[in-house]
Each structure stands twice: as structure tokens, then as C-alpha cells.
Amino acid sequence: MYKKILAGLGGAIALNLLHEVIRKNFDNVPQVNKVGEEALDKALTKVDLKITDQDQLYAATLAGDVISNGLYYATTATSGYNIASGVVAGLGAVMLPQKMGLDDKPVAETNQKKIMTVAYYLFGAVVTKLIYDKIK
Numbered sequence: 001m002y003k004k005i006l007a008g009l010g011g012a013i014a015l016n017l018l019h020e021v022i023r024k025n026f027d028n029v030p031q032v033n034k035v036g037e038e039a040l041d042k043a044l045t046k047v048d049l050k051i052t053d054q055d056q057l058y059a060a061t062l063a064g065d066v067i068s069n070g071l072y073y074a075t076t077a078t079s080g081y082n083i084a085s086g087v088v089a090g091l092g093a094v095m096l097p098q099k100m101g102l103d104d105k106p107v108a109e110t111n112q113k114k115i116m117t118v119a120y121y122l123f124g125a126v127v128t129k130l131i132y133d134k135i136k
Helices: 002-025 032-046 054-076 082-099 111-135
Strands: none
Touching: 002 032, 002 054, 002 111, 032 054, 032 082, 054 082, 054 111, 082 111
8 A cells, every 4th residue: 555655655756856947947837836826725714723934835736736636646646547636637727616615717717727737636646656667
């Protein structure tokens, strides 16, 4: 089981590295972090907590993202459904924010952003499977 978790975390880290490199170097690309930050901020508000420092909010969101995606990939992408798991995660990242009352523009404002968001999650799933196949 620990090998699946390691592979899942590796895929999640790869997804976030890809996202950050592209986000910081190009325009009109997904900003998945913005959706995560808004979700975390809303969740904390419900329990009377607030992270006012933008760097701390970003760091907390990133940590939660790596952990949650790592666990997701560990349970899905290490099986024979790695491609499907990446596509489903990406589609969820594009389609769920609006349904959850969040601003979906950072990931769904244009077709380019939608396709790239799905591609990021697919990349994370494929990396997870590659890591898992090497260490199992």
C-alpha cells in the first residue's frame, strides 16, 4: 500500500510542478490554485477561521492539493484505470467549481483552459502509474 501512496504523491507533485511552471511563464492558462484558494477560504470562513496572508493561503492550498490528489491517484491511477482517473479528475476540476459556488473562470473561462486543466490531471495520473510500475 505504501508504494501506491508514494506513487500517488509523486504524480500529485508532478501535476503541481507542471501547473506552476506553466502558470508562472505563460498567459491565458489555468490557475487551479485560485479555485483551491477560494474553496479553502470559504471552508475556513464557515468555522470562523481566516488566513489573511496570501502566501500562507497559497501554501496551505498547495499542501492540501498535493495530499488530496496524492491519495486520489494512489487509489485510482495505480490500477488499470490511470488514464480514466486523470481525465475524470480533470473534468471534475473544470466542472465542479461552479456547482460548488466557486468562480470557475480560472479553469474554465476558455476552451484552452479547460483542455489544459484536464491535461494536467491526466499528466499526474500517468506519472503516478509510471512511478508505481517502477517501484512495485
